Each structure stands twice: as C-alpha cells, then as structure tokens.
Amino acid sequence: MTKIILGIESSCDETAAAVVADGSKILSSVVASQIEVHLPYGGVVPELASRKHLEAVVPVVETALRNAGVDRNQLDAVAATQGPGLIGALLIGFSYAKAYAFALNIPCIGVNHLQGHINSVFLEPNPPPFPFVALLVSGGHTSICYVKSHTESELMGQTRDDAAGEAFDKVAKVLGLGYPGGSIVGRLAEKGDPQKIAFPRTYLDKSGFDFSFSGIKTAVSRYIQTHPDDYKNQIPDIVSGFQEAVADVLSYKVIHAAQEKRCRHIAVVGGVAANKRLREKVRTEAAGKGMSVYIPSVDLCGDNAAMIAALGYHHLKQGDISDENADVYSRGMSN
Numbered sequence: 641m642t643k644i645i646l647g648i649e650s651s652c653d654e655t656a657a658a659v660v661a662d663g664s665k666i667l668s669s670v671v672a673s674q675i676e677v678h679l680p681y682g683g684v685v686p687e688l689a690s691r692k693h694l695e696a697v698v699p700v701v702e703t704a705l706r707n708a709g710v711d712r713n714q715l716d717a718v719a720a721t722q723g724p725g726l727i728g729a730l731l732i733g734f735s736y737a738k739a740y741a742f743a744l745n746i747p748c749i750g751v752n753h754l755q756g757h758i759n760s761v762f763l764e765p766n767p768p769p770f771p772f773v774a775l776l777v778s779g780g781h782t783s784i785c786y787v788k789s790h791t792e793s794e795l796m797g798q799t800r801d802d803a804a805g806e807a808f809d810k811v812a813k814v815l816g817l818g819y820p821g822g823s824i825v826g827r828l829a830e831k832g833d834p835q836k837i838a839f840p841r842t843y844l845d846k847s848g849f850d851f852s853f854s855g856i857k858t859a860v861s862r863y864i865q866t867h868p869d870d871y872k873n874q875i876p877d878i879v880s881g882f883q884e885a886v887a888d889v890l891s892y893k894v895i896h897a898a899q900e901k902r903c904r905h906i907a908v909v910g911g912v913a914a915n916k917r918l919r920e921k922v923r924t925e926a927a928g929k930g931m932s933v934y935i936p937s938v939d940l941c942g943d944n945a946a947m948i949a950a951l952g953y954h955h956l957k958q959g960d961i962s963d964e965n966a967d968v969y970s971r972g973m974s975n
C-alpha cells in the first residue's frame with residue numbers, strides 16, 4: 641500500500657515542507673527561503689533563522705498539503721530533519737513534526753540531513769543501485785560517502801576546514817558579489833576564462849579523501865590584495881579560475897573513491913551539485929572510466945523537504961521511529 645509522508649526541513653535558512661509517496665514520488669515540495677532576512681548580514685544569523693522558521697512552518701506545511709491535494713488524515717508519517725544544523729532552527733521543525741504526528745497519532749521520524757541529501761537522487765528517474773559513492777557538497781559539509789542503503793553510509797573523507805559551498809560564498813563576499821554567493825559565482829564563471837588565473841589545487845594526501853578549501857579561498861583574497869586597481873575588471877576570470885580549481889579537486893577525489901571501492905556508480909548531491917561546471921566535469925571524467933553519474937535536478941540539490949520525506953519513508957519501513965524524548969543535534973552523520 642502506498643505510504644504518504646510529510647517531510648519538514650528547517651536545519652539552516654530554508655523552511656521547507658513536502659509530501660512524497662513511497663519515498664520516490666513528489667506530490668508537492670515547498671521551499672520558503674530566508675535569503676532576504678540574512679542578506680544585510682552577509683551570512684545566516686542563527687537567531688533570526690529560528691524566528692523566521694517559527695513564522696513560516698505552519699503556512700509552508702499547509703501549502704505543501706494543499707498543493708499535493710492530500711488531507712492531513714491521509715498521512716502515514718511525518719519526517720523532519722533532526723540534525724545536523726543550527727540547533728534553534730532544527731528545534732522549530734522537529735518539535736512541530738513531533739507535535740503534528742502526535743496529534744494525528746502517526747509516527748514521527750527524525751532524519752539526518754546529510755543522508756537526506758543522498759536520498760535526493762531517488763526522487764529522479766533511474767536512481768543508482770546500491771552500493772554507490774556519493775560526493776556531498778553543501779554550504780556546511782563536504783564529504784565523500786560509501787552509500788550502502790537508503791539509511792546507511794560510511795564516511796570516506798571530509799573537509800578539514802571550509803565546506804565547498806562555504807568557499808564559494810566567501811569568495812563571493814570578498815569580491816562583493818552578494819550572498820549566498822555560490823549561484824552568483826557559478827553564473828559569472830561561465831563568462832570567464834578558467835585558465836587565465838591559476839589557483840592552487842589542494843589534494844592533501846592524494847590517496848585519501850579529505851579536502852581543504854581554505855588555501856584556495858586565501859589565494860583568491862591574496863590575488864585581490866595584490867591587484868587592487870584591476871581585479872574588478874577580471875572578476876569573471878577570477879571566479880572561473882577558482883571554480884575550475886574546486887571542481888578539479890572534487891571530481892578527482894570522488895572518482896578515486898569510486899575506484900578504491902571498485903564501484904561504478906557516483907552520485908553528486910547538495911547545494912554545490914547545482915554548479916554547472918562541477919556537474920559537467922564529474923560526468924565527463926566518470927564517462928572516461930566507464931562510470932555512471934547521478935545528479936538530481938537543480939531544485940533538489942539545495943535544501944528541500946522532499947529528500948527528508950524520501951529518507952523518512954525508508955526509516956518507516958525499517959521501524960526506525962522517534963520517540964517523544966528524541967532531541968535535535970548540531971553535528972554528525974548519526975541517526
């Protein structure tokens with residue numbers, strides 16, 4: 641029998657709700673972004689994020705149900721992000737989900753945001769078979785995981801400093817391009833020459849899967865300091881060179897991780913997976929090695945609740961249900 645799950649996401653600066661059938665069919669997906677609120681500060685202000693989630697969660701959930709044409713009494717469970725993320729922000733969505741499920745007498749399922757991103761590929765046609773290697777690139781995380789099932793991943797490597805999305809955001813900030821910078825940098829980079837200004841590629845241990853992006857971010861800042869008069873005319877070339885260096889490292893590492901696991905299937909997920917050059921590069925390089933690449937459509941790369949509902953469905957099937965004492969957590973892959 642079809643299972644209908646309401647998903648709720650509130651880990652950072654998006655309040656999102658979605659209704660998903662059987663972990664794969666999106667009936668509705670609503671994302672209320674808080675960009676306008678955080679824009680004057682050039683980054684997410686946690687206290688403001690919590691307040692905005694509180695205002696948005698009820699209308700966003702109501703809109704998701706209405707758009708899906710689903711009555712709340714038809715829901716089989718409510719899934720919400722339990723962590724990692726901003727504690728105050730997580731508390732709004734997760735507490736709301738617990739209360740909502742309690743009132744309807746259905747299960748509440750707390751899910752891991754990162755495993756949620758990984759599940760976004762199952763919302764697209766022709767998803768990968770298990771096991772596969774996932775490159776998770778977002779504003780808060782950059783990691784490579786060996787994905788064994790919908791609910792189980794082994795961490796192979798992660799960033800030791802900035803996340804890839806954070807590096808995009810910081811580069812946008814030093815160049816005065818606005819916030820959040822990833823998509824702006826991506827668009828501008830298309831107009832530049834990626835070979836004109838070379839930025840360092842930090843591979844760390846070439847056989848390992850950890851990342852470091854603080855060096856390249858500093859190299860961009862240094863370039864600006866040493867070219868105070870003319871850097872403004874070179875912005876497309878600067879961001880293009882930066883993007884190329886980041887995409888080189890990410891694609892190199894994920895392909896090596898797949899080779900190490902003797903695995904022919906690679907997924908790229910998270911906000912930075914929306915980056916055109918990264919998508920292109922991983923696809924081209926993987927094709928040369930006979931590997932298949934799975935990247936969700938741009939709408940499903942950034943934070944959304946459809947991926948949370950999709951993962952919730954698989955936890956429900958396994959009987960992993962949260963009790964009333966379950967609490968949110970700020971860090972980690974566990975759940």
Ligand code: KG4
Pocket residue numbers: 652777778779780781804805806808809820821822823824826827910911912913914915916941942943
């Ligand atoms: O997954 P996500 O929506 O939120 C987190 O869980 O962090 O990722 C947001 C990140 C931001 O750093 C944003 O600048 C970056 O993804 N991003 C991009 C692009 N679109 C969003 N980075 C590079 N190129 C893009 N096109």
Ligand code: ZN
Pocket residue numbers: 753757778779910911942943
């Ligand atoms: Zn995310």
